[in-house]
Amino acid sequence: MSTTLREALAARIDQVGPAHPDLDELVGLGERRLRRRRIAVVVASGAAVILVIALAIGGAAMINYAKHDNGPVDHPIHPTRAPVRPLVYSDDVDNYHVGTIHVGDQLVDIDQGLSTRGGWDLALTDAGVVYNKHSLWFTDGGAPRRISECGGKPSGSSGTWATWIDCAGDLVVFDTGSGQEVARKPLPSCLDEGWWCETDDVVGKRVYFTREGGASGLRERHYRFDVSTGLVVAATDQMYADDIRSHSPGLVFGRSWRTGTATDEGIFFDVVGSRLVPTYWDSGLPTEAFDEATGSPVRLSLPDGITPPQDPVAGSQGFILFEALDDNTIALVQRYERSLNHLQVLGDIITCHLSNGRCRLAVPAGPPDQIRLVPGMSYPA
Amino acid sequence: MAKRSQDQISAFADLVEARSTAMLRLAYAVVGDYQLAQDLLQESLVKVYVAWPRLRDGAAAEAYVRRTIVTTAISWRRRRSFHESPVDAVPEENGTDDSDRLATHDALWDHVRGLPPRQRTASVLRYYEDLSEVETADLMGCSTGTVKSQVSAALGKLRERVGPHSGVLFPDDQAVTR
Secondary structure: OOEEHHHHHHHHHOOOOOOOOOHHHHHHHHHHHHHHHOOOOOOOOOOOOOOOOEEOOOOOOEEOOOOOOOOOOOOOOOOOOOOOOOOEEEEEEEOOEEEEEEEOOEEEEEEEEOOOOOEOOEEEOOOOEEEEEOEEEEEOOOOOEEEEOOEOOOEOEOOOEEEEEEOOOEEEEEEOOOOEEEEEEEOHHHHOOOEEEEEEEEEOOEEEEEEEEOOOOOEEEEEEEEOOOOOEEEOOHHHHHHHHHHHOOOEEEEOOOOOOEEEOOOOEEEEEOOEEEEEOOOOOOEOEEEEOOOOOEEOEEOOOOOOOOOOEOOOOOEEEEEEEEEOOEEEEEEEEEEOOOOOEEEEEEEEEEOOOOOEEEEEOOOOOOOEEEOOOOEOOO | OOOOOHHHHHHHHHHHHHHHHHHHHHHHHHHOOHHHHHHHHHHHHHHHHHHHHHOOOHHHHHHHHHHHHHHHHHHHHHOOOOOOOOOOOOOOOOOOOHHHHHHHHHHHHHHHHOOOHHHHHHHHHHHOOOOOHHHHHHHHOOOHHHHHHHHHHHHHHHHHHHOOOOOEEOHHHHHHHO
């Protein structure tokens, strides 16, 4: 006797149910999420535990590395200047699809479907942009070329390296400047049933990646692959913070340059009068920013000509640091929630000089119904 | 803090009451695991609660939940897609006796669960949910061309794995026999 594919599928799927979601729990979770979305200031008492959510350069996934203030740390000074990176963003986004991206002053057709509401599968390097469109592609502002037949979410770096874990479970390190594969490390445990791996960041010659899964699907393990030695070791938050401090241009946040936490992206800048005040994303507590390379305090000023947010939720307006263009220049995007529909809106892009705190309007916001994406930010939802 | 109004919560509750079972089945279809499906449904309903003011009616809300289930499922499973999920055991090729019918369904389902996430999702949306290629593409946030290629690859693998004498009529087979 024959059976159709639909009958066979229905025979199993229709056995599921009935569902009995707990309405009170759903409403409670929803209300908590609404409160979080307002980025409210939480008044904390006692010792503060600081959590910085760092957005990997151009990466889609947030790296949940808790960064605790563990006391004085030496900050090596790095006077060498990194190459100037092109500003990368897209104003051609609709229905989970990115048509074109701006790479500096070049407009590149990437025709990339976004599979999720999560982060944009895009990674920045000094040489250009790596993006995932079924396979991995690279553009330096010119015609895109395929660099991997089958790769996962790519991660960029403060140099020219990009990394990803391919379909065979190999961690691949690729130099986008030379177009050559630099290293390949098989990771058999990433193929274990119920587990999966994803790269988080490349810092210097070290690749950080996460293995997640387990019976509950919630266990996470962080690892570091050293390209020079070929070794993989378990990674700690402190190891990551120390590497960032040593290799990546960016800022240090905290009470002082010496004791603060280094990160190169992902800090919320609250608009207070004409100032942009660095603020911890989770707690909403204001802090201070210091130039990682020089140790000088960084006090950013709101430039003239900023587009007023359209009907924002009170307290939701601010700027997000999303790209370091060189050792002295960072790019931030205006971000707020629109009260009409609670959609996240990305508006003006500004660039700021760390040395003098001056910012300028680089790319004005588009029309109200235009969706803007920048590396590391999620599709509006 | 702004909270949802009582009217909004009531409308949300109506949606949960009326459509949760169907949405749980969709979640189960795309992830192939009951516990994951329950987590996925909860996550999706919380998202629709947060988005409720911009969802003008129940139909829009259900569409939003369905889309959220599919996109979130692909997001969860995308990172596992470096390899095809192994099934517990590869069943032997089934015969065509009536007594084997249930075993055939079970075997086919195991093979569906073993497909890569996008192939599995596209297949169940097309052949369980009976969605068109356009509707499937819209839910998955991809092009119709991608849907076609994913479904084609999925059907090819399923055909190969269940074997020619399984008694399962795949879409092309059905077209021929009609």
